């Protein structure tokens with residue numbers, strides 16, 4: 351009997367391909383070519399499953415070209431590349447990779463915060479450029495992490511991980527805002543106090559964004575919000591491009607309306623707003639918050655396991671639209 355056909359839309363660990371190949375006839379993109387949406391749709395025409403990443407858009411148009419498709423397994427916890435209602439309407443299961451990346455991503459969020467507040471990349475560029483000729487009393491003087499007020503916008507698993515690092519590791523005063531308030535037990539565990547968005551913006555010394563992207567969270571931080579922040583504040587975005595209005599942020603950094611920003615995600619990435627590339631008080635990284643070797647492997651394996659579990663036993667591990675199963 352021939353094996354079911356699946357598509358792996360981007361290059362992944364060879365061991366993940368090998369694992370999938372035990373169950374499926376795998377077409378993979380190990381060359382890591384950049385496929386257009388039309389190309390992705392064309393390759394999905396005869397597939398029952400797809401292994402996707404955040405760069406692969408699955409919407410009604412793609413689904414219309416993939417009549418046999420039963421599941422798209424995203425190697426990401428975020429899934430704004432999926433039109434989930436369109437997938438549900440077509441009976442296509444969506445899965446993501448929660449939990450396995452929480453601690454690694456929280457580590458990175460904290461690292462980016464520290465690099466930003468303490469001006470690490472700016473000072474490194476200065477040193478590499480041969481400009482360091484003497485000690486100065488205020489050389490790259492930044493802001494403190496310990497004892498400062500850490501604001502977190504979006505208090506899911508990753509936000510909680512950052513809160514715990516700040517509160518327990520660095521003695522920070524942690525405040526947060528979220529669509530829904532955490533239980534009293536979780537607030538105690540994270541040593542975090544719930545505040546309004548306005549209070550968060552006004553009182554945070556360091557504001558970290560960890561909320562999911564949707565039409566509702568588009569430009570959650572724009573010119574008006576940046577204007578409410580302290581002039582000494584730092585802003586860190588490890589969530590998604592589009593949550594911050596990058597043009598407004600570049601202007602705020604240029605005018606020193608806020609002190610600095612650390613950005614791992616960008617509107618329209620991998621393109622980066624040109625003004626962000628010219629301001630010195632910003633640390634820029636190419637969407638790597640989850641990128642430790644063990645975590646990326648765990649994410650790939652969970653996406654693969656979702657494909658295997660659903661297509662062989664009908665029991666996916668981390669479904670996003672379980673109503674498809676009931677139907």
Ligand code: 8YV
Pocket residue numbers: 402403404405425426427428429451637639640
């Ligand atoms: C991924 C991420 O690297 O999991 C997420 O939501 O943003 C990252 O961990 C990226 O989306 C690739 O799929």
